[in-house]
Amino acid sequence: MQITSVCLIFQMAVASSAAIIAQTNLPEGYRLADMTWTGVVEKGGPAMSFVGTVQSVENQVKEINSSWTIYNQWNAPQQEKRSEVSKRYPTDLLCDVPNFSAADSSPVKEGVKYLRGLGGGCGVGARSCVRVSCSWNGAIHLCNNNDHSISPSCSYLGDLADTIVTKCLNKESNCRTGPRGQGQQWDNENFNVIVALDQC
């Protein structure tokens, strides 16, 4: 009983500072913005854009038409052209980045699974970070260091986040059952993916 309450207080303390961390830990001069997902939600339909995390975008799409979804077999990510693949590759991986808090691996793994099966692009403006996915306080952010907006394939971001899960989210916690951790994976095209605790 006593141990349970100590764990609870600890978790609440971590969670309450997490919101601040997500705002202030951005590289200097960066702003936190909303992600723009662009993809096809109806077979044969046009590409459409929605703003929010993938979880929020899926809800918005379902509100328009309950039989629509962003997770479609027919819309699964295409194998990228060889020329595209060779242009883009992961570079530095950093675990335990200062000022980020550790996230539980299980909700992040869910996010990775969804992203990998998601067609379309996850868009972020110039010198901004966006929250791509967040569930049960496990968040995946995309930060863009370029002076122009980018929209890398969501499935590729899932691959980058998966590397962080495998290499960084492997610390046991006293109060929780699963492994946890945080980290940042860079891409050669001057953007990075961050997996860390956030409030959602």
Ligand SMILES: *[C@@H]1O[C@H](CO)[C@@H](O)[C@H](O)[C@H]1NC(C)=O
């Ligand atoms: C909703 O989407 C389904 C599948 O694309 C389509 O058959 C149906 O006509 C749509 N309903 C409305 C009200 O647009």
Ligand SMILES: *[C@@H]1O[C@H](CO)[C@@H](O)[C@H](O)[C@H]1NC(C)=O
């Ligand atoms: C961490 O946060 C503190 C307080 O906001 C700040 O002074 C420091 O520069 C941050 N460190 C990094 C590496 O961002």
